[in-house]
Amino acid sequence: MKKAVNYLQPFMEKEKQDAGLEGQSFRGKVLMATVKGDVHDIGKNIVGVVLGCNNYEVIDLGVMCPCEKILEAAVKHSVDVIGLSGLITPSLDEMTYVAKEMQRLGMKTPLLIGGATTSAKHTAVRIAPHYQEPTVHVTDASRCVGVVESLCSKELKPKYVQDNVKLQDELRSSYEARQVKLVPYQEACAKSFATDWSSIRIDKPSFLGTKTLKNYSIEKIAKYIDWSPFFMAWELKGKYPKIFQDPYVGVEAKKLFDDASAMLFDCIASSTLTAQAVYGFWPAASLGDDVVLFTDESRSKELVRFHFLRQQWERKGQNDFRSLADYIAPIDSGRQDYLGAFVVTAGHGADEIAKEFESKHDDYSAIMVKAIADRLAEAFAELLHEQARLDWGYGIEEQLGSEQLINEEYRGIRPAPGYPACPDHTEKRILFELLDAPGQIGVSLTESFAMWPAASVSGFYFAHPHSRYFAVDRLTSDQVESYAKRKGMPIRDIERWLSPNLGYEPS
Ligand code: B12
Numbered sequence: 001m002k003k004a005v006n007y008l009q010p011f012m013e014k015e016k017q018d019a020g021l022e023g024q025s026f027r028g029k030v031l032m033a034t035v036k037g038d039v040h041d042i043g044k045n046i047v048g049v050v051l052g053c054n055n056y057e058v059i060d061l062g063v064m065c066p067c068e069k070i071l072e073a074a075v076k077h078s079v080d081v082i083g084l085s086g087l088i089t090p091s092l093d094e095m096t097y098v099a100k101e102m103q104r105l106g107m108k109t110p111l112l113i114g115g116a117t118t119s120a121k122h123t124a125v126r127i128a129p130h131y132q133e134p135t136v137h138v139t140d141a142s143r144c145v146g147v148v149e150s151l152c153s154k155e156l157k158p159k160y161v162q163d164n165v166k167l168q169d170e171l172r173s174s175y176e177a178r179q180v181k182l183v184p185y186q187e188a189c190a191k192s193f194a195t196d197w198s199s200i201r202i203d204k205p206s207f208l209g210t211k212t213l214k215n216y217s218i219e220k221i222a223k224y225i226d227w228s229p230f231f232m233a234w235e236l237k238g239k240y241p242k243i244f245q246d247p248y249v250g251v252e253a254k255k256l257f258d259d260a261s262a263m264l265f266d267c268i269a270s271s272t273l274t275a276q277a278v279y280g281f282w283p284a285a286s287l288g289d290d291v292v293l294f295t296d297e298s299r300s301k302e303l304v305r306f307h308f309l310r311q312q313w314e315r316k317g318q319n320d321f322r323s324l325a326d327y328i329a330p331i332d333s334g335r336q337d338y339l340g341a342f343v344v345t346a347g348h349g350a351d352e353i354a355k356e357f358e359s360k361h362d363d364y365s366a367i368m369v370k371a372i373a374d375r376l377a378e379a380f381a382e383l384l385h386e387q388a389r390l391d392w393g394y395g396i397e398e399q400l401g402s403e404q405l406i407n408e409e410y411r412g413i414r415p416a417p418g419y420p421a422c423p424d425h426t427e428k429r430i431l432f433e434l435l436d437a438p439g440q441i442g443v444s445l446t447e448s449f450a451m452w453p454a455a456s457v458s459g460f461y462f463a464h465p466h467s468r469y470f471a472v473d474r475l476t477s478d479q480v481e482s483y484a485k486r487k488g489m490p491i492r493d494i495e496r497w498l499s500p501n502l503g504y505e506p507s
Contacts, residue, residue, distance in 0.1 A: 037448025340461025346376035347453025474503030
């Protein structure tokens, strides 16, 4: 724990530690949990360390915590504050459910909301209205001590709560007043991204079906690591390697990097972290906003179908409303196109190593190993995309250095279900069946479509020469209705999974 403090020092009340308050009576009790269906805990664990070092007692329930378990523990331990964490959008819905349950049970404990997928606006609009006690969004670890201190103090609390209510009122008003013009779904379809299918270059992959890579060399993957987000995770802002020259965080960043490098070296030497991948290519054609995959080149039998969403938000200078389906040749174009898909993981082993560190009260190393596994997962996705471009043929012409790879200066994209171009996490079910990710590489999905182990990435490969990433953003009810029909799911379910994307209030 102590070691972690160095890196998080700017956010801590150093005086308290210097005064030797650590280990003495606690300033308050905080219960923390990653909500049901979600598997990520780096951010939550960092917050836990910061609070712990500031003499708050932290009861950490870990990941995938059902609401009942959280509320039972809160009552049992008479905690002062409950903190919920989540990385992916389905967790937002679960957080709203916890807030509603707290209200139903007449609880009085303040509720903190945190994690990469959360925002102050979402908390104000969708969570806080369901719980009459303080519900506060916390952006990052640097703020958590101030917030918890205010909520635990009789003197500070009334003003703090009043300010939070005022802020959330403002956020709700600005949300209601937002000026987003959405065109009707049919109009968006009519203005899709256009391709001259008679002349566009389409390459055929060198194999069809799947390939599995077991125990892939971590050493090779490590060369593809983008270190900048690693520093971000520890709240050190700056780009790698320039960050080492930064007058404020340079020295700490270098120490952190040296520790990470040493741990990575250990993991390689001891083979404790392992990396696996499964990927493949299929004959494919677009059919409206769906993409149909066929069993073979005869294209006579459908294998699976992916469903994509289309942009409807009218923006200045925008000529088209994109869907990922626009990047695949239509079924009646006379062209033979392909779609690729992948799941990679570098997470097998990470939890076991982290638990071992935790049992020795070395939270710093426990967080570090998970952060390294995440970097490896992302690096493996980059490496595999490069391999996929070679398999697809057009990648052979590429000559890119690591910086150009990080800047994605290559042909084709690898959007992931959950990312802005395809925000529906439920498509992972089809992806996982297609690739047999559980059977091939031991990666499974939770009820919220988070992947286990946590350090995993999944997605599609599109080779269209003009494909680029975009955000689908808000949707109208006509698109949601059509999408529900295409997926064969009740509208209500689709509205729940896509709730952050709805441009209307569901009935
Ligand atoms: C790194 C990263 C990853 C890593 C792992 C992340 C991890 N272990 O946490 C990898 C590469 C594995 C990954 C995978 C995926 N990711 Co990702 N990822 C990110 C990224 C770039 C940074 C997240 C991060 O680690 N931040 C650093 C940590 C320390 O910050 P943090 O978790 O937010 O925690 C801080 C605060 O939030 C707060 N906090 C957190 N919890 C709590 C709790 C309390 C009580 C309090 C007070 C505060 C608090 O304090 C923390 C410390 O400062 C974000 C984009 C972004 N910029 O946020 C996308 C993002 C989180 N990913 C996203 C998605 C979709 C995915 C995938 C589903 C994609 C896919 N199909 O493969 C998978 C899911 C993985 C899985 N297992 O299911 C989306 C999630 C939103 C959504 N649409 O669902 C994001 C937001 C990107 C986006 N713009 O769409 N991802």
